[in-house]
Amino acid sequence: MEIQIKELSKYYYTDGKIIKALDNINIKIPGKRICTLLGPSGCGKTTLLRCIVGLEKPDSGEIKIGDEVVWCNKKGINIPTEKRGLAMVFQTYAIWPHMNVYNNIAYPLQIKNFPKEEIYKRVKKILNFVKLDGFEKRLATNISGGQQQRVALARALIAEPKVILFDEPLSNLDAKLREETRKELRNFLSELKITAAYVTHDQIEALALSDVIAVMNSGYIVEVGSPRQIYFNTTHQFVADFIGRANLIKAIVKSQKKDKTIVDSEIGTFICQKRDFPVESKVILCIRPEFIYLKEDNYSGEGNIITGIIENLVFVGETCEGEMSIGNKRLMIKIESESSLKKGDVVNFVVSSDHCLLVSD
Amino acid sequence: MNSSSRNTVILLVIVGFLTVSPVIMLLFGSFSRGLSVSGAFTLDKYIAAYTDPDLGEIINNTVIFVFGSSLLATLLALFLSYLNNRTDITWKFLFRIISITPMMIPHILFSVSWVLLLNPSNGIFNLILKQLFGLKNSLFNIYSLGGMILVEGLLDMPIAYLIIAPAMASFDVNLEESSRVCGANTLQTLIRITLPVLRPAILAAFILCIVRCMASFAVPSVIGMPGRIYVLATHIYRTISIGFAIDYGKAAAIGMSVLVISVILIIIYRYLTAESEKYVTISSRGYRPAVIELKRAKVPLFFVLGLLLFILIVLPVLVLVYTSLVPYSMIPSSRALSMMNLNHWREVLKDPISILSLKNSIFLGIFGATIGIILSIFVAYTIVRIKTRTSGILESLSFLSFSFPGIVIGVGFMWFFVRTPIYATIWALLIGYIATYIPYGIRPLSSAFIQIHKHLEESSRVFGAKPLTTMRRIIVPLLIPGITSGWILMATMFLRELSLSVVLARPGSEVMAVQILRFASDGLWGRLSALGIIMIVISTSLVALVTFIGIKLKP
Ligand SMILES: Nc1ncnc2c1ncn2[C@@H]1O[C@H](COP(=O)(O)OP(=O)(O)OP(=O)(O)O)[C@@H](O)[C@H]1O
Ligand SMILES: [Mg+2]
Numbered sequence: 001m002e003i004q005i006k007e008l009s010k011y012y013y014t015d016g017k018i019i020k021a022l023d024n025i026n027i028k029i030p031g032k033r034i035c036t037l038l039g040p041s042g043c044g045k046t047t048l049l050r051c052i053v054g055l056e057k058p059d060s061g062e063i064k065i066g067d068e069v070v071w072c073n074k075k076g077i078n079i080p081t082e083k084r085g086l087a088m089v090f091q092t093y094a095i096w097p098h099m100n101v102y103n104n105i106a107y108p109l110q111i112k113n114f115p116k117e118e119i120y121k122r123v124k125k126i127l128n129f130v131k132l133d134g135f136e137k138r139l140a141t142n143i144s145g146g147q148q149q150r151v152a153l154a155r156a157l158i159a160e161p162k163v164i165l166f167d168e169p170l171s172n173l174d175a176k177l178r179e180e181t182r183k184e185l186r187n188f189l190s191e192l193k194i195t196a197a198y199v200t201h202d203q204i205e206a207l208a209l210s211d212v213i214a215v216m217n218s219g220y221i222v223e224v225g226s227p228r229q230i231y232f233n234t235t236h237q238f239v240a241d242f243i244g245r246a247n248l249i250k251a252i253v254k255s256q257k258k259d260k261t262i263v264d265s266e267i268g269t270f271i272c273q274k275r276d277f278p279v280e281s282k283v284i285l286c287i288r289p290e291f292i293y294l295k296e297d298n299y300s301g302e303g304n305i306i307t308g309i310i311e312n313l314v315f316v317g318e319t320c321e322g323e324m325s326i327g328n329k330r331l332m333i334k335i336e337s338e339s340s341l342k343k344g345d346v347v348n349f350v351v352s353s354d355h356c357l358l359v360s361d
Numbered sequence: 362m363n364s365s366s367r368n369t370v371i372l373l374v375i376v377g378f379l380t381v382s383p384v385i386m387l388l389f390g391s392f393s394r395g396l397s398v399s400g401a402f403t404l405d406k407y408i409a410a411y412t413d414p415d416l417g418e419i420i421n422n423t424v425i426f427v428f429g430s431s432l433l434a435t436l437l438a439l440f441l442s443y444l445n446n447r448t449d450i451t452w453k454f455l456f457r458i459i460s461i462t463p464m465m466i467p468h469i470l471f472s473v474s475w476v477l478l479l480n481p482s483n484g485i486f487n488l489i490l491k492q493l494f495g496l497k498n499s500l501f502n503i504y505s506l507g508g509m510i511l512v513e514g515l516l517d518m519p520i521a522y523l524i525i526a527p528a529m530a531s532f533d534v535n536l537e538e539s540s541r542v543c544g545a546n547t548l549q550t551l552i553r554i555t556l557p558v559l560r561p562a563i564l565a566a567f568i569l570c571i572v573r574c575m576a577s578f579a580v581p582s583v584i585g586m587p588g589r590i591y592v593l594a595t596h597i598y599r600t601i602s603i604g605f606a607i608d609y610g611k612a613a614a615i616g617m618s619v620l621v622i623s624v625i626l627i628i629i630y631r632y633l634t635a636e637s638e639k640y641v642t643i644s645s646r647g648y649r650p651a652v653i654e655l656k657r658a659k660v661p662l663f664f665v666l667g668l669l670l671f672i673l674i675v676l677p678v679l680v681l682v683y684t685s686l687v688p689y690s691m692i693p694s695s696r697a698l699s700m701m702n703l704n705h706w707r708e709v710l711k712d713p714i715s716i717l718s719l720k721n722s723i724f725l726g727i728f729g730a731t732i733g734i735i736l737s738i739f740v741a742y743t744i745v746r747i748k749t750r751t752s753g754i755l756e757s758l759s760f761l762s763f764s765f766p767g768i769v770i771g772v773g774f775m776w777f778f779v780r781t782p783i784y785a786t787i788w789a790l791l792i793g794y795i796a797t798y799i800p801y802g803i804r805p806l807s808s809a810f811i812q813i814h815k816h817l818e819e820s821s822r823v824f825g826a827k828p829l830t831t832m833r834r835i836i837v838p839l840l841i842p843g844i845t846s847g848w849i850l851m852a853t854m855f856l857r858e859l860s861l862s863v864v865l866a867r868p869g870s871e872v873m874a875v876q877i878l879r880f881a882s883d884g885l886w887g888r889l890s891a892l893g894i895i896m897i898v899i900s901t902s903l904v905a906l907v908t909f910i911g912i913k914l915k916p
Contacts, residue, residue, distance in 0.1 A: 082543075082544045090538070094533065094539035096554060098558050098560065099557075108544055111543060111544045111545045159544070
């Protein structure tokens with residue numbers, strides 16, 4: 001079931017100031033996919049999710065789930081949370097401390113007055129699905145964080161909702177467990193084929209988990225696209241900078257070729273991915289450090305060649321990260337960890353034109 | 362033995378002496394023949410006490426009274442906490458007023474004001490109703506179990522509120538929200554999630570109310586006794602003060618079981634509060650939870666809140682002022698207005714015993730609270746900072762005395778003092794007060810010390826040796842709020858102390874509450890009201906003054 005959001009705004013009033021938590025949001029969350037809302041802290045992700053589920057009242061706009069309008073300011077429609085038929089996994093999991101695992105999971109069915117045997121069967125099945133067999137009698141407060149997370153997931157899945165919403169469900173887990181759970185979650189969700197809206201500020205999580213990513217910044221949606229589109233072909237400086245890391249270099253468009261754009265930048269002329277900017281307009285050239293390769297001696301490709309002086313290099317395990325300088329400009333670089341380069345070396349690098357992104361200034 | 366553990370032992374001896382000795386006296390006294398503690402061993406007192414044919418009815422009354430008022434107090438507190446924390450009701454500062462005013466209006470005066478309003482012969486409200494509807498008989502009779510439950514429930518509501526409201530405030534709203542997402546409506550969520558999660562806090566409040574109601578003496582004596590409804594507290598009182606068959610041993614035998622039940626309950630209470638803290642998981646979302654919009658229910662609920670505020674604070678004061686001015690009980694009217702005079706006030710101010718009781722109470726309030734708070738500082742410091750086995754015992758001891766019903770412990774003290782020169786002096790009262798109310802001083806000071814503990818360590822680690830600066834800038838400012846609130850709490854309690862005083866006060870050491878009780882049993886409502894107003898004014902101005910000094914002292 002898809003979720004359509006039209007011109008949604010939500011303001012908070014604190015200390016006489018207006019905070020635009022959501023500023024005229026338009027987005028279509030596609031059905032049966034995992035859609036991530038990604039953005040820095042405080043950009044309004046949680047607020048958007050809470051508006052969808054009905055725990056927060058927007059100030060204007062419309063929310064449609066499937067064919068049903070659940071919120072519309074103009075028509076005065078406001079379906080209460082409990083009637084929207086959604087499911088949600090909270091950041092704190094919100095496992096009820098006074099109930100055991102079984103009752104926590106069975107709750108949505110108990111509320112809907114399902115027969116006892118039916119509830120029992122379904123809970124058994126879902127416990128097996130989230131690998132918590134035998135945990136029925138445990139008090140919800142006596143299980144680990146990862147297990148709580150799975151109880152929360154099981155509770156969200158049990159009533160077979162059409163849409164499930166996640167608010168940073170992995171942020172309370174430690175790094176290793178987070179990675180494992182992320183993979184599990186991906187498997188669960190693709191197996192079930194339900195619509196999922198997933199909030200996170202962790203870009204790796206977003207890239208690894210989603211079919212669609214919507215990048216948000218201070219209350220509005222910057223860009224929507226597949227993980228690859230967002231990573232390789234973004235058209236926004238904010239996105240380039242927020243997803244992974246990017247060197248941002250001022251440049252001016254010099255000429256437009258058939259499938260390339262040529263720019264003059266602070267650090268020389270670059271052949272870039274095709275973008276429809278008028279000649280002589282100011283743009284920003286984005287180059288990700290991981291796409292700056294060392295030039296091999298026999299290199300004969302058409303990539304852009306940069307010559308710079310290594311300023312510093314830090315060994316971080318898988319790679320070496322550091323900076324090089326070209327004139328006054330410094331670029332972040334990332335090279336293989338076994339390299340013998342050191343500070344002060346003058347080195348030639350290559351960047352393929354496909355990895356030179358142009359975004360508007 | 363180093364000096365700090367020696368000091369701990371000294372404190373333990375003092376506090377142990379204050380809390381344990383009356384209990385031991387009580388125990389010995391209940392098994393002793395004759396009037397003193399050291400008589401030959403006997404079980405007669407217990408046999409006499411527990412074969413009393415009236416006892417069945419008294420226990421029955423006690424159970425109904427205690428459960429009824431605790432239930433009323435807890436439900437009211439629950440309702441108010443929910444209203445305050447979970448809804449968009451306006452003027453939330455009113456809740457703070459509701460939770461602190463019981464310190465200003467003494468229980469005995471509150472009870473008296475209800476008698477003045479609803480007694481069957483000339484209660485003002487009853488008179489008004491009679492006139493309005495042309496009734497023959499009074500509609501309400503405060504001298505009943507129902508009346509007692511109503512008044513005691515209102516009196517204990519703030520205590521329950523002080524336990525339930527913080528639990529409600531630190532409750533993770535996500536727990537409720539996820540229930541709503543699961544398809545439960547507001548009511549289902551309240552019943553299946555909110556109340557069960559708060560259960561330990563609610564039960565703790567309920568149990569504390571039970572302990573308080575069992576110890577309560579004002580309501581049973583002012584409202585119960587005129588209606589011949591006796592509960593255990595008034596039964597003990599009657600055994601030691603009325604008629605010719607005064608028998609302290611029998612009173613002690615009954616008191617022992619009241620004491621044991623109270624101690625058990627207070628231990629359960631302590632377990633429950635620890636349990637309720639376990640449940641508290643503060644939401645990671647830093648904002649106040651989205652509150653329930655009351656919509657059309659707002660005005661009626663606000664009206665209920667206003668009514669409670671009126672009943673709890675305004676009404677008693679109004680009734681007392683009015684009664685102190687009119688010559689006899691009458692409906693407020695222009696005639697009543699024209700007959701108002703200051704005769705009752707003059708009589709009270711001419712009455713030597715009233716003046717003496719006033720002086721005694723002020724002395725006990727100011728001097729007693731000061732001594733009490735100094736002792737509390739040492740005890741709190743030892744409990745928080747010196748964590749040894751002995752200091753643990755100290756903590757438990759000071760906590761146990763929370764449960765001691767004044768009238769029972771008063772009998773123990775009576776025996777304790779009877780052979781000493783301080784018997785029947787104001788000093789006996791002073792020691793008894795401090796012993797019984799020391800937990801109220803230790804509480805705020807321990808929490809102050811817990812804060813200082815952290816700050817001290819951090820700052821001394823960071824800045825090195827500057828103990829004087831640390832002292833001036835950190836310890837003193839942090840301790841002052843604790844000292845102020847502890848002092849205020851103790852002083853107001855001492856000023857209005859009744860249940861211990863009715864046992865210990867003798868001619869010459871009368872205190873205000875005892876004098877008021879005497880006026881009540883003589884039916885001298887006008888004088889009673891005048892003295893009562895004086896009492897309220899004194900405690901209110903003490904609270905105001907000390908709060909002011911506390912604010913001024915903060916650097
Ligand atoms: N109840 C509230 N009252 C006032 N301001 C609020 C409230 N809730 C959110 N805000 C503000 O709205 C903005 C968006 O908040 P929101 O919680 O949606 O951020 P977020 O993207 O989920 O951030 P995070 O990643 O830190 O969870 C923030 O600037 C926040 O300060
Ligand atoms: Mg958030």
